Amino acid sequence: MPECLRDARPEIYRLRPSQIGERPLQDSRRKWNMKRDESTRRHFLKTTAATALAAAASRVVGGAAESRAETETERAEMVGQASPHELIWGYLVQLGFGSSSLREANSHLRFDQGLWNELLPKMVENGVNMVVIELGDGVKFESHPEIAVNGAWSVNHLRQELEKLRRLGLEPIPQLNFSAAHDAWLGPYSQCVSTDVYYRVCRDLIAEVLQIFDKPRLFHLGWDEEDIETQQALRYEYIVVRQFDLFWHDLYFLLENVERGGARPWVWADMIRRMDPKGYLEKMPTSVLQSNWYYDKGFNEEVISVKNYLDLEARGYDQVLTGSNYVHPQNFLDTVLFAREKIAPQRLFGFLQTSWRPTLPEYRDRHLEAIKEIGQAKARMAGPRVPRSGI
Numbered sequence: 001m002p003e004c005l006r007d008a009r010p011e012i013y014r015l016r017p018s019q020i021g022e023r024p025l026q027d028s029r030r031k032w033n034m035k036r037d038e039s040t041r042r043h044f045l046k047t048t049a050a051t052a053l054a055a056a057a058s059r060v061v062g063g064a065a066e067s068r069a070e071t072e073t074e075r076a077e078m079v080g081q082a083s084p085h086e087l088i089w090g091y092l093v094q095l096g097f098g099s100s101s102l103r104e105a106n107s108h109l110r111f112d113q114g115l116w117n118e119l120l121p122k123m124v125e126n127g128v129n130m131v132v133i134e135l136g137d138g139v140k141f142e143s144h145p146e147i148a149v150n151g152a153w154s155v156n157h158l159r160q161e162l163e164k165l166r167r168l169g170l171e172p173i174p175q176l177n178f179s180a181a182h183d184a185w186l187g188p189y190s191q192c193v194s195t196d197v198y199y200r201v202c203r204d205l206i207a208e209v210l211q212i213f214d215k216p217r218l219f220h221l222g223w224d225e226e227d228i229e230t231q232q233a234l235r236y237e238y239i240v241v242r243q244f245d246l247f248w249h250d251l252y253f254l255l256e257n258v259e260r261g262g263a264r265p266w267v268w269a270d271m272i273r274r275m276d277p278k279g280y281l282e283k284m285p286t287s288v289l290q291s292n293w294y295y296d297k298g299f300n301e302e303v304i305s306v307k308n309y310l311d312l313e314a315r316g317y318d319q320v321l322t323g324s325n326y327v328h329p330q331n332f333l334d335t336v337l338f339a340r341e342k343i344a345p346q347r348l349f350g351f352l353q354t355s356w357r358p359t360l361p362e363y364r365d366r367h368l369e370a371i372k373e374i375g376q377a378k379a380r381m382a383g384p385r386v387p388r389s390g391i
Contacts, residue, residue: 143208
């Protein structure tokens with residue numbers, strides 16, 4: 001048994017899931033619901049037009065819709081208008097990995113510095129303005145060096161790379177994926193979920209990353225695919241799933257630590273289809289930036305993953321839509337054109353592209369193709385309206 005479980009409060013394992021952390025959850029929810037997201041949103045929009053700030057400040061946190069409910073006609077009129085803020089055109093790279101199968105099979109860093117150096121100018125050429133770095137076990141953190149794989153970047157080296165990105169005009173954003181489906185990067189602490197030791201380690205890592213990234217405006221917390229079906233499909237031997245109030249208690253804990261450091265929390269939004277959608281929309285604060293994802297071709301709105309974009313839009317969430325060439329090469333372009341038609345500009349914060357491949361020479365072409373697709377989609381976004389493919 002991991003040491004953390006010996007030290008954990010035994011009563012947490014005796015209660016029904018709906019009872020776990022009941023009072024802390026109520027306190028967290030009350031705090032999020034009473035507080036407007038004005039301060040976080042001001043930080044996020046500090047470099048954008050004042051009109052965007054005014055529109056954002058009118059929102060209420062806690063899954064509530066706009067202060068003045070939009071009619072379907074009003075929403076339709078807003079869609080397609082020019083965005084009031086500069087859109088995110090991001091590319092996600094994985095320095096470390098969260099999959100338990102990958103961590104078990106690879107005790108060394110799977111990241112090629114030469115390919116990384118080659119990709120950066122290509123990102124600039126194709127209009128990328130943000131790089132999301134999934135850190136995981138790829139950094140030897142000073143607070144918890146024990147979780148790093150062999151060859152992990154030192155904190156000093158990470159800082160040098162962040163400065164390199166900024167000089168190129170690329171905004172670096174951190175990701176630590178705290179989903180129990182993708183937290184093998186935590187090493188032994190991945191078997192300590194929802195214990196006092198786990199909370200301390202999460203708090204330490206978030207605080208250190210915020211410092212290393214010099215108070216980034218966004219912090220991606222991952223939080224995807226935490227369900228039994230996904231972990232079984234990935235053939236995990238050790239499956240962890242938080243449910244009901246415990247799921248939200250732990251998320252609120254992470255959100256609070258990110259916001260305390262001056263960043264806006266950002267999560268994958270696929271849990272909306274892995275749990276009760278109504279519960280997700282009621283309990284997820286609208287101050288949390290949402291990234292739903294759909295990687296196939298054709299955007300049929302009857303497909304649940306596509307419909308989730310519209311569910312989030314209807315409830316007033318800001319979105320960064322995510323695409324990938326993992327399944328289909330034209331997915332990112334179709335994602336962008338879908339968003340231009342369906343998402344109101346004041347809630348469309350941009351797009352995130354990824355190949356979901358390690359940054360290694362054998363995947364060079366996939367990365368270059370994914371980055372090139374950003375430039376093509378960005379040009380189409382600014383051009384005349386042309387019907388999307390595969391519809």
